[in-house]
Amino acid sequence: MTVLKELLESSGIKSAVVIDDAYDKVPKASDLDGQEIWSTFWADANPSEAALAEIFPAYPDMQPEQLQLSDQFVAAVWGAEGKLPAALRDPLFQGYRQAIATDRKYLDDLEARLKAAGLDVIQSGRVPPQEAIGVPLVFVDLFLGATQQEGDIDLSLAALAPMLQGHEKEPPCVVLMSRSELLGDKKERFRDGAGLLGALFRA
Numbered sequence: 619m620t621v622l623k624e625l626l627e628s629s630g631i632k633s634a635v636v637i638d639d640a641y642d643k644v645p646k647a648s649d650l651d652g653q654e655i656w657s658t659f660w661a662d663a664n665p666s667e668a669a670l671a672e673i674f675p676a677y678p679d680m681q682p683e684q685l686q687l688s689d690q691f692v693a694a695v696w697g698a699e700g701k702l703p704a705a706l707r708d709p710l711f712q713g714y715r716q717a718i719a720t721d722r723k724y725l726d727d728l729e730a731r732l733k734a735a736g737l738d739v740i741q742s743g744r745v746p747p748q749e750a751i752g753v754p755l756v757f758v759d760l761f762l763g764a765t766q767q768e769g770d771i772d773l774s775l776a777a778l779a780p781m782l783q784g785h786e787k788e789p790p791c792v793v794l795m796s797r798s799e800l801l802g803d804k805k806e807r808f809r810d811g812a813g814l815l816g817a818l819f820r821a
Contacts, residue, residue, distance in 0.1 A: 622735050631791075633738040634755040635746070636728060637777050639762045639770075640721035642743035647692045649714050651765035656686045662706050673698045717764045724797060728757065744777055751780055753790060760796035760804055771804060775811045782812065789814065794821040 626632075639649070650656070660682050663670065671677045674694040677685065685691045695707060729739050740750050744762050758778050763770030782789055794801070794808055805821040812819075 620735070626735060626737065629754075631737070631754050633740060633753050634732050634757060635740045635742055635750040635753045635781070636725060636732075637742045637746065637750075637756065637758040637762070637774070638721060638725055639744055639759065639764065639773075640718045640725055641741045644693045644696055645711065645714050645764065646689045646744075647687050648767070648769070649764035650686070650692065650710060651713065655710055655713070656682070659706065659710050666702055666706055669698070669702055670695075673701055714764050721759075721797070728795075742777065744773055746777055746780055752785070753781070755793075756781055756790045757793045757795055760794055760801055760808060761798060766798055766800075771808060771811075775808065778812055782814075786813075792819050794819070 667677070674685075674691050677691070680688070680691075695702065695710065698707060729741075732739050737755070740747065740753060742750050750756075756778065758774055760774060761767070761770040762773040762777060778792065792812070792814055794805055801821055808821075809815060809819050
């Protein structure tokens with residue numbers, strides 16, 4: 619038995635939650651960064667307007683600027699494989715897919731290490747599953763969004779909040795993680811925003 623396994627067992631830690639937007643099944647509008655990809659999409663959309671109205675009935679009544687900010691529209695296009703031309707749909711998600719694939723490589727490695735230490739791993743996207751509540755060890759991504767904007771930190775804090783509520787006297791051990799170079803600059807903001815000052819918190 620390794621020292622880590624002994625430490626986890628002696629602390630009664632049998633499972634861990636990993637919170638990362640790479641686990642989400644559907645992207646949000648905020649995950650698609652860049653006006654250029656949308657400009658190309660709208661320029662090529664005219665021949666597919668009937669199909670777009672079919673997958674998203676509100677399409678004819680909304681302006682492009684509204685549609686590209688709509689999580690529901692993005693979800694509809696994401697789920698429309700085979701209903702929209704690949705040349706129209708695929709470029710819209712190319713950058714998102716690449717970012718998620720990179721994140722999943724790191725997450726797969728983290729999961730393998732946690733499981734090797736004898737822990738059950740609970741995957742969580744931006745909305746934590748019920749079974750994640752009360753787990754004593756939490757790994758959370760600094761930015762819960764593919765574009766890594768400031769507002770994505772607030773999404774990360776919101777995802778962590780249910781795991782802290784009601785556990786103020788015995789909060790979980792929280793490990794803040796990110797492949798962003800901003801981790802060092804933003805860790806204090808995250809710690810204070812989560813109310814983890816003086817708690818078990820690592821970055």
